[in-house]
Amino acid sequence: MIYLDNAATTLRKPPQVIEAVVQAMNALGNASRGTHAVSLDASRTVYQARVKLAQLFGCRRPDHVVFTCNATEALNIAICGTIEPGRHVITTDLEHNSVLRPLYRLQAERQVELSFVAADRRGNIDYADFDKLIRPGTQAIVCTHASNLTGNMVDVARVGQIAKKHGLLFIVDASQTAGSTPIDMEAMNIDILCFTGHKALMGPQGTGGLCIREGVKIRPWKVGGTGVQTYSRTQPEQLPALLEAGTLNGHGIAGLAAAVDYINSVGLDAIQAKERFLTRRFLDGVSQIEGVTVYGDFTTEQHAPIVALNIHGYDSGEAADELAETYGIATRPGAHCAPRMHQALGTTELGAVRFSFGWFNETEEVDAAVRAVKELAVCG
Amino acid sequence: MRVKQLRLIVTFQTTTAAMAMEKVCAERGVPGRLIPVPREITAGCGMAWSAPPDARDAVEKAAREAGIDTDGWHELMV
Numbered sequence: 382m383i384y385l386d387n388a389a390t391t392l393r394k395p396p397q398v399i400e401a402v403v404q405a406m407n408a409l410g411n412a413s414r415g416t417h418a419v420s421l422d423a424s425r426t427v428y429q430a431r432v433k434l435a436q437l438f439g440c441r442r443p444d445h446v447v448f449t450c451n452a453t454e455a456l457n458i459a460i461c462g463t464i465e466p467g468r469h470v471i472t473t474d475l476e477h478n479s480v481l482r483p484l485y486r487l488q489a490e491r492q493v494e495l496s497f498v499a500a501d502r503r504g505n506i507d508y509a510d511f512d513k514l515i516r517p518g519t520q521a522i523v524c525t526h527a528s529n530l531t532g533n534m535v536d537v538a539r540v541g542q543i544a545k546k547h548g549l550l551f552i553v554d555a556s557q558t559a560g561s562t563p564i565d566m567e568a569m570n571i572d573i574l575c576f577t578g579h580k581a582l583m584g585p586q587g588t589g590g591l592c593i594r595e596g597v598k599i600r601p602w603k604v605g606g607t608g609v610q611t612y613s614r615t616q617p618e619q620l621p622a623l624l625e626a627g628t629l630n631g632h633g634i635a636g637l638a639a640a641v642d643y644i645n646s647v648g649l650d651a652i653q654a655k656e657r658f659l660t661r662r663f664l665d666g667v668s669q670i671e672g673v674t675v676y677g678d679f680t681t682e683q684h685a686p687i688v689a690l691n692i693h694g695y696d697s698g699e700a701a702d703e704l705a706e707t708y709g710i711a712t713r714p715g716a717h718c719a720p721r722m723h724q725a726l727g728t729t730e731l732g733a734v735r736f737s738f739g740w741f742n743e744t745e746e747v748d749a750a751v752r753a754v755k756e757l758a759v760c761g
Numbered sequence: 762m763r764v765k766q767l768r769l770i771v772t773f774q775t776t777t778a779a780m781a782m783e784k785v786c787a788e789r790g791v792p793g794r795l796i797p798v799p800r801e802i803t804a805g806c807g808m809a810w811s812a813p814p815d816a817r818d819a820v821e822k823a824a825r826e827a828g829i830d831t832d833g834w835h836e837l838m839v
Contacts, residue, residue, distance in 0.1 A: 416807070609807065621777055
């Protein structure tokens with residue numbers, strides 16, 4: 382099979398990641414739950430993972446790296462734990478439902494008001510819109526670093542400057558960029574960075590988290606055992622325990638730490654360069670095919686390794702099924718949990734076939750995918 | 762049971778702080794190890810850093826320079 386669905390999850394993981402998980406499952410106790418050897422080993426493993434992720438994302442304090450089971454949980458913690466009733470939040474049409482649904486929920490339950498920076502037919506936003514939408518009562522900007530549908534990237538450093546200028550909280554969804562794009566939350570003025578471990582970071586599913594800038598306050602949505610401050614009736618106030626009730630996914634976190642080591646050994650720049658090469662090669666191949674409509678804006682290098690397209694007027698599910706059954710190529714059709722993005726692109730009827738590339742893909746696989754799209758377009 | 766000795770006991774509010782203490786002390790060659798918090802004292806985190814009393818200056822310096830939040834400093838027979 383040719384796996385081109387890396388925006389959903391990376392299928393191939395570095396062997397070091399798998400070995401680290403297996404080793405952890407054989408040897409780790411419960412982190413933060415004692416001082417015998419295997420509990421301490423778990424605590425050390427989790428702590429080292431915090432240190433590595435803090436370094437990767439430019440988070441000043443390792444204890445402000447909080448682990449969750451995915452980016453959705455991180456975003457729920459960040460959004461629901463900071464936005465106050467009756468306040469105003471600015472977000473964009475590019476967002477995934479992991480941002481949209483928590484915001485819609487706050488809109489319904491806490492009278493939070495929402496404004497959207499609109500995307501045009503190429504999936505681009507106008508950065509001046511952020512300034513225009515800010516009003517008395519605006520508390521935060523929540524936006525993605527890259528659309529999971531078009532791959533268009535948002536210049537989060539630019540948005541961070543706007544947020545800083547107006548004293549707004551800035552929450553970033555880095556689901557499509559963490560592990561393949563340099564991120565420096567201090568330089569970018571990001572207050573809360575939410576990430577997943579199983580996509581470009583190439584870690585296990587069930588890992589993710591948030592990096593929190595010093596001084597940002599978040600109310601925990603879940604409370605419970607932390608292994609510390611047992612006789613307090615309330616959750617510990619200190620990070621990361623404040624937001625980490627319950628046993629962590631220590632085995633997965635061990636794998637995630639190994640994944641960060643792997644990325645550092647290869648180099649983030651090398652990963653980004655290869656993924657961009659593969660993306661550009663695929664784009665150049667398919668954009669010349671009659672009957673193929675490519676979505677998004679590829680006039681800039683700042684693009685996640687994603688190409689979404691449709692072939693003639695075929696339903697995207699039908700096209701993806703044909704790609705899978707006839708050519709053994711795995712892609713993702715449908716709506717991609719990005720309703721407003723599809724509305725902006727005009728693709729709510731057909732959906733789109735999303736090809737997404739990763740570090741372990743090779744040129745031959747991309748070329749095979751181009752040939753398959755060409756055949757489908759001709760046969761159609 | 763082992764014979765009790767006078768030890769410097771440093772406590773923390775979180776496991777993360779205890780882990781940071783262990784890491785920075787190991788890097789600097791400062792003696793000590795993590796132990797369960799002795800019952801004579803209370804602390805947020807169940808782990809404490811136990812070191813020889815004469816290492817106090819080095820432990821304090823390591824904690825201060827690494828920005829580790831400590832909870833309490835004690836000398837106890839443990």
